[in-house]
Every structure is written in structure tokens, then in C-alpha cells.
Amino acid sequence: MIGILYFSSTGNSLYIAQKIQDQMGGQIKYIPNYNGNGSEFEKIILVTPIYSYGMPTFVYDIIPRLNKATELIIIQNYGGMVGGADYYIYQYAKENELNIKAVYTIKMPENFTLTFTVPKFYVNRTLKNADKRINNVINSIVSGYYKIPKKCKTKRDTYLKNKSNWHLIGEDFSTTQDCIKCGKCVSICPVNNISLQNEKIVFSNKCVACLGCYHRCPLKAIIYKGKNKKDRYINSNVIESNIGRDL
Ligand SMILES: Cc1cc2nc3c(=O)[nH]c(=O)nc-3n(C[C@H](O)[C@H](O)[C@H](O)COP(=O)(O)O)c2cc1C
Ligand code: SF4
Ligand code: SF4
Structure with a gap:
């Protein structure tokens, strides 16, 4: 059984997790509510947004406690710039002696939109393009064509700060x-x-x-900051109330 561990605040990571489940089966677990170490699964696919060229706190914190023997594949999704997040999570998993096989990145609509607005047509185009990329990533995982990220110029300090x-x-x-x-x-x-x-x-x-x-x-x-911008973002392909649930 595959364990699809995810964190998502606006549905992009959940959407990817559900696509994986549709094609590969497995259980979807919401990381903030998950207390296990993944040893009940034969393979863990961890789906996470990129935050500040790194990972949300929950994802960062779960890495050291994951079972060292279980195969781990990480899928990061992002709104604009990866900034070395793929390379650093690969290194971080290695430092924690995990059985990391691959890290993939997928561009999704941006949700760090506190101070700007992403036009609707661009959000829709990004979602459309993402479908192709998600399928390619799933095909790579199924066929065992694993992607190991290359070293990057961005320093890990940026994320930690x-x-x-x-x-x-x-x-x-x-x-x-x-x-x-x-x-x-x-x-x-x-x-x-x-x-x-x-x-x-x-x-x-x-x-x-x-x-x-x-x-x-x-x-x-x-x-x-006291400013009432109209725009909010939720991935239109997921049932909003499923964000944060195990499925
Ligand atoms: C605190 C925060 C920091 C972010 N930092 C980055 C970043 O460094 N690079 C990037 O491309 N996107 C960044 N994003 C955008 C998200 O990675 C992106 O929209 C993701 O698809 C959201 O996934 P979710 O809907 O599953 O939460 C950030 C979002 C948040 C909330
Ligand atoms: S208060 Fe902070 S951590 Fe809680 S939901 Fe809002 S942004 Fe997320
Ligand atoms: S209406 Fe008020 S209580 Fe309800 S989600 Fe919005 S801020 Fe929170």
C-alpha cells in the first residue's frame, strides 16, 4: 500500500495527491494530523507546497521521524520559483538517512497572494498545464524513472531565515x-x-x-495589514471541505 502524505492550505497539493491516488491507489493522509512514521506503507509519496524555497513547517518536521527503510518520493508544487527547494529537501532526507528515491516539482497556481492578484486566465492556464505535468510525474514514478535534483545556487539560509x-x-x-x-x-x-x-x-x-x-x-x-483585497484562491478541482482530510 502506498501512503500519500500531504499538506495543503488551498488545495493544490490535495489535487495532486488525489490524482496519484486515482492512478496508483493508496491512502491519503494529512500531515498535521498524522502521527505515524510511514512504516505501515511500502512506499511514501509526500506531496507538499514550496514555502520560501523550502517547505511548510509540518513537512520539514516530519522528515526526521520517517521510517528509514521505506521508499520516499517527494513531489513539491510551487507558484513561481523553486529556488533550490527540491535539492535541499533531497539533501535533508539524505542527512536523515532516509530511503529517498526522487524529488519532482510541479508548477501550480500561486497562493502567496497577500499583496498582489493573479489574473484568472493565468490561474486557469496554470491548472491546465499542470495536469500534463502531474501525469508525467506519475508515469515516471510508476516506471521507476526517478529524478534526483541538481545542486542549486540559492542558499538554504534563505529558507531557514x-x-x-x-x-x-x-x-x-x-x-x-x-x-x-x-x-x-x-x-x-x-x-x-x-x-x-x-x-x-x-x-x-x-x-x-x-x-x-x-x-x-x-x-x-x-x-x-488592514487592506481588504477581493481575491482569494482555492483550487477549483478539489472539494474545499476535503482540504485537511484523510481520503
Ligand atoms: C508562506 C508561503 C511561501 C511560499 N513560497 C513560495 C516560494 O518560495 N516559491 C514558489 O514558487 N511558491 C511559493 N508559494 C506558493 C505555493 O507554493 C503554491 O501556491 C502551492 O501550490 C500551494 O499549495 P497548496 O494549495 O497545496 O497549499 C508560497 C506560499 C506560501 C503560503
Ligand atoms: S493563522 Fe496562520 S497558520 Fe493558522 S490558518 Fe491562518 S495563516 Fe495558517
Ligand atoms: S467568517 Fe469569521 S469566523 Fe468564519 S471563517 Fe471568516 S473570519 Fe473565521
Whole structure:
């Protein structure tokens, strides 16, 4: 049985995970809720977004505890620039003596869109192009044609520095009067950084910058630095309520 471990805040990684499951079978597990080490699987395919030329905190943290004998394949998806994330995760897995076989990258729509807007036509074109790439990656895995990433120029320090500042993003979130206190953001935050206190949504200091709350609030009531931009992103090919679930 293949274990498809994923993290996703806006559905791109979930979409890739589901495509893999459709073609290869296996169980999909949401990393923040997964306490295992992958030893129950014959192969682990880990699907993750790229964050700051690296990985979300959850993905970074799960690597050292994965079973050393189980074959590991990593699929990273990104909005614009890989910046060596593929090479560094390969190295990081090697440093942790994991049985890493390959790292693939797939361009998907950008979701770090706090300060700019991606035109709809470009999002749709990216999603269309991604399908071809996803199928190619799955064919490579099935046929055992593994891709080992090449050394890159970007320093790993860039990622580690940015990662150490992610908690600051939570300080710049607030809610507008459109908030209906439905509690959705409270329940989807992967680090319990959001709470409802005295009828107000409060952001604490444990944010890991996933932007799940920002994009998935049904009223677009979470805003960044006091500016209410209209655009939010959720992958239109997934059922939104499945983001964060095991499937
Ligand atoms: C905190 C953060 C940092 C990001 N950093 C990068 C990056 O360095 N390079 C890039 O191309 N995309 C970056 N992105 C965009 C995501 O990798 C991309 O949109 C991904 O497909 C989102 O996957 P998801 O929908 O499964 O969460 C970043 C997104 C977030 C939230
Ligand atoms: S998801 Fe949006 S509407 Fe619901 S409580 Fe959070 S901010 Fe308010
Ligand atoms: S507060 Fe929002 S952006 Fe920060 S970790 Fe929670 S859901 Fe993600």
C-alpha cells in the first residue's frame, strides 16, 4: 500500500495527491494530523507546497521521524520559483538517512497572494498545464524513472531565515465586520493559532503562514495589514471541505 502524505492550505497539493491516488491507489493522509512514521506503507509519496524555497513547517518536521527503510518520493508544487527547494529537501532526507528515491516539482497556481492578484486566465492556464505535468510525474514514478535534483545556487539560509519569521504574519491579520463568527478559521488552522474570544476572532503568535484562513474564510473577512483585497484562491478541482482530510 502506498501512503500519500500531504499538506495543503488551498488545495493544490490535495489535487495532486488525489490524482496519484486515482492512478496508483493508496491512502491519503494529512500531515498535521498524522502521527505515524510511514512504516505501515511500502512506499511514501509526500506531496507538499514550496514555502520560501523550502517547505511548510509540518513537512520539514516530519522528515526526521520517517521510517528509514521505506521508499520516499517527494513531489513539491510551487507558484513561481523553486529556488533550490527540491535539492535541499533531497539533501535533508539524505542527512536523515532516509530511503529517498526522487524529488519532482510541479508548477501550480500561486497562493502567496497577500499583496498582489493573479489574473484568472493565468490561474486557469496554470491548472491546465499542470495536469500534463502531474501525469508525467506519475508515469515516471510508476516506471521507476526517478529524478534526483541538481545542486542549486540559492542558499538554504534563505529558507531557514524566512521560516523563523512566519509567526509574524499572524500579527498582520484581522477580521472585518463581515465576519459571522462561524468558527471555520478556528477549526481549519493547522496550529490552533486562531480562537474566538468574547465574540472576536483572535490571532495568536504561532502562525506558520499557510494562509489557509485567509483564503478559505467564506466571507473573505480575514484581511492582511488592514487592506481588504477581493481575491482569494482555492483550487477549483478539489472539494474545499476535503482540504485537511484523510481520503
Ligand atoms: C508562506 C508561503 C511561501 C511560499 N513560497 C513560495 C516560494 O518560495 N516559491 C514558489 O514558487 N511558491 C511559493 N508559494 C506558493 C505555493 O507554493 C503554491 O501556491 C502551492 O501550490 C500551494 O499549495 P497548496 O494549495 O497545496 O497549499 C508560497 C506560499 C506560501 C503560503
Ligand atoms: S471563517 Fe471568516 S467568517 Fe468564519 S469566523 Fe473565521 S473570519 Fe469569521
Ligand atoms: S493563522 Fe491562518 S495563516 Fe496562520 S497558520 Fe493558522 S490558518 Fe495558517
